[in-house]
Amino acid sequence: MGKETKTNAMRILDRMKIPYTLNQYNCEEFIDGVHIADMLGQSYEESFKTIVTVGKSQGYYVFALPIDKEIDLKKAARVVGEKNLELLPVKDINKVTGYIRGGCTPIGMKKAYPTVIHESAETLPQMIVSGGRLGEQIVLKPDDLLRAVNGRYADIISER
Helix, strand or coil, rough: CCCCHEEEHHHHHCCCCCCCCEECCCCCCCHHHHHHHHCCHHHHHHHHEEEEECCCCCCCEEEECCCCCEEEEHHHHHHHHHCCCEEEEEHHHHHCCCCCCCCCCCCCCCCCCCCCEEHHHHCCCEEEEEECCCEEEEEEEEEHHHHHHCCCCCECCCCC
């Protein structure tokens, strides 16, 4: 694979010497992570989506959680020390992260935002996150993702 086809996320993992596998698939239209996991026969537990939020302080925060779960904004705000959080509007994703909806990964955003990975990842042998572009996924060990984003694990999902 030539350099020109690598995303910022892949270049960062390569630079940090973090092993990963690249999954590529045909993506005509991004619906959601559950649809992609079903299409590829992947487990929901290992497949993580990236959620970007903005706090009362106007700071941005990144959360990675299983694709079939919903973020609990109150829990997530407590974890990052904010009074409250709101989801970043889809129209602002590219401006803030450098990625597009469906291709947003916690690795290699425009700036290094505080990042939290749902604690369920800690026990997994591997996890799947977006590769930084539609139709690409990165498969890696959860602790390697944690190191790549200088993040932490926490309970951030809704119990509903």
